[in-house]
Amino acid sequence: AQKVTQAQTEISVVEKEDVTLDCVYETRDTTYYLFWYKQPPSGELVFLIRRNSFDEQNEISGRYSWNFQKSTSSFNFTITASQVVDSAVYFCALTLLWGNTDKLIFGTGTRLQVFP
């Protein structure tokens, strides 16, 4: 079965703290994609990163970094020196290849609150 688990429902931090959002996935496919999305209070889902199953290199983009480990089926997301604008719900997702298209399996999301 394909599944994405985000065990942390809600995290609260104070500005400038580092925070890691956990994501664990299950799939039998050898080829798959993993994604992180951000949903701010305004509601839109914003794409942050895509990683394919053959690329285990960690990714850094400014204050954001991602750690993909196939051995533990995890794709964790770290925000360094968090800011109030980082407050949002963050979703991890896994692609299920379905016929002619991809189907995203989402985790239930982690709500991050960053306090000044």
Add this chain to the structure above:
Amino acid sequence: DVKVTQSSRYLVKRTGEKVFLECVQDMDHENMFWYRQDPGLGLRLIYFSYDVKMKEKGDIPEGYSVSREKKERFSLILESASTNQTSMYLCASSNRPQHFGDGTRLSIL
């Protein structure tokens, strides 16, 4: 940048009405999707389409239908709206990754 536009941010309708939610993308993507998002349930796929006039059921298609007459436009139809269809509806267009519209908060009274 990919642009996915949903016709309304907020919509209020009455039980029994036929409701149309429209979604337009400007990137010539073949794949388009409709999701609903509810607290505690996350995002659930209603329908998707991989080409004009082609559609596939997602996880929760009951009570909904879709239309894809042109590549750029994917419409979600609530045939006879019910209160349990009050939700946030999100449209997406994909070239892996999926890019989402701003969402429509639909209330059925």
